[in-house]
Amino acid sequence: MAQSGKGRLNYRCPSCFMRDLDIDMFYDKEKKEYYCIRCAFTGSEEDVLRLNETARFRYKNMLDRITDFD
Secondary structure, three states: OOOOOOOOOOOEOHHHHHOOOOOEOEEEOOOOEEEOOOOOOEEOHHHHHHHHHHHHHHHOOOOOOOOOOO
16 A cells, blocks of 8 residues: 555554555544554554564565475
8 A cells, every 4th residue: 555644654454464454544643543444443653563563473484485394
């Protein structure tokens, strides 16, 4: 998805990302938190970064060719 002028920085929703959906989050300046328009996820920038980092373990070996199954 292209970066648009929605907020400070567009982050992917960790809840949707775990379900293989690529959804940008919106930033609420008054509450100082990010929220997803597709699901009910809300959280601070630290929460979003932490959860997205834990979701990346799924794709750690995506570019590696696995030939040894022992």
